Amino acid sequence: MKVLIEALKQEDARALLAFESKNREFFERTVPTRGEAYYQDEHFQESLQALLAEQAEGTAFFSLIKSEQGIILGRMNLVDIDQKRASAELGYRVGEEAAGKGVASSALGLLLGEYVQQLGIREVHAKTTADNIASQKVLLKNGFVFQQADAQGFLHYHWTL
Structure with a gap:
């Protein structure tokens, strides 16, 4: 499936x-809930404004993973951008209908190939839980190297340009 990466904007x-909202239950199976308020329009708009x-x-780059038809399939973000160190932390999530179809792998390839250099980033850090095999495969497929496991059960990965 061909995907596109677009910077997050108010129009989204x-x-x-x-x-x-559609993927809330799916996401909450593997990550902590964002809470009921997150899904209320006013609170969501405030959160979006803070991200923008x-x-x-x-200090961050928030993007949407979209299909060629412009349908949102997921999100991919670089946060805690440190210009002095030229580094950032990676986070992403793909909706249930797009999961297992190579969307995250393709999107991460685009992010690393098209946006990271534009943002002046030379290294990206990521972490995932030990039981999230799909996420581990996405990272390894895109050149991330396993660094360590921490006491909380997270696996840490590193990518360098």
Whole structure:
């Protein structure tokens, strides 16, 4: 499945809230809940504004993974961008209908190939739980190297340009 990466913008609010709401149960099977308030329009808009402000400051890059038809399939973010170290932390999530179809792998390849250099990032850190085999495969397929497991059960990975 061909995917596109687009920087998050205000115009995505309605479609993003629909995507998050539709996939809420699916996401909450593997990650902590964002809480009921997150799915309320007013709170969601406030959260979105905070993300867009972070992005404008250059401390994060929030993107949507979309199909060629413009349907949101997931999210992929670089946060805690440190310009001095030229590093960032990676986070992503793919909706239930797109899971297992290579969407995350393709999107991560695009992010690393098209956006990381533009953002001045030379190293990316990621972590996943030990039981999230799919996420581990996505990272390894895109050149991340396993670094260590921590006491909380997270596996840490590193990618360098």
